[in-house]
Amino acid sequence: MSFLDMDDRLLDLAARMDLVYSPLMDVKTFPEHVDITLVEGAVANQDHLRQIATIRERTDILVAFGDCAVTGNVTALRNPLNTAGVVLRRAYGDDEAGSPGRPPRPGGTADVPALLDKVRTIRSCVRVDVYLPGCPPPADVIVDVLSDLIAGKVDGLHNRSRLG
Amino acid sequence: MTAPDAHREPTTTLAPTAGPTTAGRPADNRFKILDATIKRHRRQPDALLEVLHTAQELFGYLDRETLTYVGRALRVPPSRVYGVATFYNFFSLKPKGAHSCVVCLGTACYVKGADRILAAVQQAYHVPPHGTTPDGQLSLATARCIGACGLAPAAVFDGDIAGRMTPAAAVARIAPWMPHDQ
């Protein structure tokens, strides 16, 4: 949403870059030779883990975008529960009123990727070039950082937004 | 253990406003002994550690009533009593087992494989470190060095130091304490 808050500035940026991959685009595989990738969210399952490795491999500058990517944030609230099994039982098991639940197996299935025991930050999985914390990062900061990155400036970027 | 004497209240002269309840505890001489210690220290708050030591010797552990009692007698706030009782490893807020095994994890014992002794006892009797078996027979604990480094690895069984321990010897030493089906 914060991304869209950039309003008309988004159009300026769009003129200076090609958007090659996004959850909103109908592209199945992550393209090769990407200059800049903004990664939102943390790594919660095996699928994410594979994805982030691919992204890292094919990206020049990887930006951990937003608190979830940087710290785990809300997605990592489950981490004190320690294991995927406990998390799934908590979410899908018998509820407090006593109605029975059917927790899925932590190991995943052919369609559902296995949940990691702990939600991991991007940094704990791959090298991160730029950190852009914030929940969400303010639109102004996104414009600034993206403009600089497109202009080839990398240093001193992470100092522009804050945790939370 | 002395027979419970239901009619005699423990001495509450030191905390007349609200004496602690003694439910579930034999009203024996132990509170008198505790009171004597408290009196010897003239109810000084500084004596908290000494009094807690005595209380633990008497009761085996420190329950809420005892902590409340000691706090009132020494005029120390409950949170401070609790803070002190939980700061030091020696004080236990839970009842201990009938028998105790303390495995020394000091450096000399570590170098000589004390971790294997601990693991063997844990496994043989299904007892967590710093825990007690469900039947209350055995409490397992670890120590930060009992100063018997010359005899490493060492363990303490019901207060007796045993040196040059092996995992098997430790398990065997405990066996007579435990019910036979284990």
Place this chain on the structure above:
Amino acid sequence: MSVRTLTINGQPVSATEEQTILDVAREHGIDIPTLCHFDGLSEHAGCRLCLVEIAGSPKLHAACVTPAAEGIEVTTHSDRVTAYRRQIVELLLAERNHVCSVCVANRNCELQDLAVAMNLHHVRYEPQDPQLALDASHPRFIMDPNRCVLCTRCVRVCDEIEGAHTWDVMARGRRAMIVSDLNQPWGESPSCTGCGKCVRVCPTGALFEKGATTTVRDPDFLTYLKTAREQKLWIR
């Protein structure tokens, strides 16, 4: 009262006998970061954020407890101490579950402010993810140990100003926790007067009012209370 002269970051300053380096620095608008210090309470000297360098001394000195001695040359923001401070804040962020976005103190939190002031954009240490239960048993307040930094301001204000000594620290090291009375639910604490001072001094979102959408920051309120009590002057 003898006056002392010293320099802070090369700037000559004068100090009275009772003043600490922190007092003098603040008086002159030099911002030394702190977390456990709170005006009106005794010093804890535990957060180590206010460590400064004194020329000729190999050790670092906690500004909150070091007297502003005659002739010393204090440096408050050397590269070395700045780096250490940053590590300390990182350690705190990894120690408990500090999730700013869902915290009542978000944008009103001293820990978060420190991180922001240091341009701390990520934490390099492994989050410890402790499992800590929130205590909402008090009719008016909530204690969330997930946000606690163990600064002991609550313990000290309850003991030194209110006189109830409801709070204290239990256990030690990484297992240390703030507890009320015999580690019982706050709402059942016989000693708590419900005065709310602990809530007002909490630097983070560990202690807050029920139903509140943000926390109150009032760094001067103890000084106000103490002056009122001791001098019968209500200075705002």
Place this chain on the structure above:
Amino acid sequence: MTSDDLDTVRARERAAFAAAPCRLAVCTAAGCLSSGAGAVRDALERTAADGADSPGLRIIGTGCLGLCHAGPLLRVFRAGAPDVTYAHATPDLAAAVVRQLPDGRLPDERQLPAMHPFFAHQHPVVLENAGRIDCERIEDYVAAGGYAALQQAMTEMKPDDVIREVVASGLRGRGGAGYPTGLKWSTVAKARGAGKFVVCNADEGDPGAFMDRSVLEGDPHRVIEGMAIAGFAVGAEQGYIYVRGEYPLAVSRLRVAIRQAERMDLLGQRILDTPFSFRIDVRIGAGAFVCGEETALIASIEGKRGAPRPRPPYPASFGLWGRPTLINNVETYANIPPIIRSGGAAYARLGTERSKGTKVFALAGAIVNTGLIEVPMGTSLRQIIFDIGGGIPDGRSFKAAQTGGPSGGCIPASHLDLPVDYEALAGIGSIMGSGGLIVMDDRSCMVDVARFFMEFCRDESCGKCIPCRAGTVQMHTLLMRMTTGVAAERDLTLLEQLADMVTRTSLCGLGQTAANPVVSTLRHFRDEYMAHILEHRCPAGVCRMPRAPERAS
């Protein structure tokens, strides 16, 4: 009792000693007791009582003879004959010794060689009475010259004279930091204010150290005498001994000794009929390593959580209950009587330029002769480990010596010829510490050793200051990553940065030294770290790495 009365007691006891041509000393330190010394002593006494033909035989329970691994130890003293020491003594052997004594032909089995190198290379000062006196009889201590130093101080010296001798001795604190004892004493003596205190730190918390325990168990009066002299010198009337809760035998022997000393007017009101009064109370620790730090120890004696506070003010000016307080450790006080008896200058002839006197070490780990030794400062590690300690058992090779416990470091073979004193050890990244010396052979992994000590510090951190509380947790996490084979090179960078930060910013000595084992193993055994990180391999074969990525092989 006056000083003259004490002389009379001493003369009487010495006469009785001389009249007993034969003494049988059983080591009754905790180590030998756990190996069955009690039964040996019973057998000696039973057999002696049975046989009427053993006049002049005395059986004593004595302090630590040192060679703990060979316990129970039994030593035979006979007038006009060399001492004989038995290792692994049994009740049967004990009975045989008593029966054969009148013939002068002692059993040969289990006899240690006459000049066993373990004893031959030592120089006992603190442990001079070990084996010679019964640790529960004050008369034995008096006969061995005990309390003569106190007499001398009280009758012939002024407090300033006492301090001058301590300064001249060059004695430095034996608790680890090596602060000059004389300087400390004169600071407390000069401090203004009534109601000063003398505290003995017997919270020997370093794992692998049991020197203080042995002194307290074997020669408790020596510590009491040292404290009383200190009280006289600094102007204190009350002393406390803070003993680890893990040492029940030391506590009970101390309590016995204090009662005995009180009965003979060596403690209490008007000592030896002089105006000086001095009481000693025992305080028992409750299992917290941090209480070895002096401000935490003070908090603990005051009945509080053992959390340190910032210094200054130092205890010498603001200590127990805000009063000027002298805090020294057991071995430091135990050195005082000989210093006063023979003079500081004589004491200063022992040792090295800046480290005077002797040092007691507890030898443990991968070494043949485990136990307690006392050598002059400046003795080399090689002499200690190989000559006295008998080298490494099982045909293994020496890898490192760990001194100073969790605050110390690991010394590699390349420094074996280093003369052991405060400066030399500090120079190679370790510390003297209280005297624990753990030997490690090639089966020890130095990364795992660092992890072991970090776990110790993490669990013993009081939690008051953030660097120590949270820094030790993170350093331990990083070391765990290394020992389980999942670490990367950046983890090593983080570890080194944290080690520096925790050292520089922690509130007290525990935190300030917590990283020492890491720093010293990194300094001397960096290749082992790199093997764990780059190759996911533990050269010593200690660390199991099931989660490790594919080995680079």
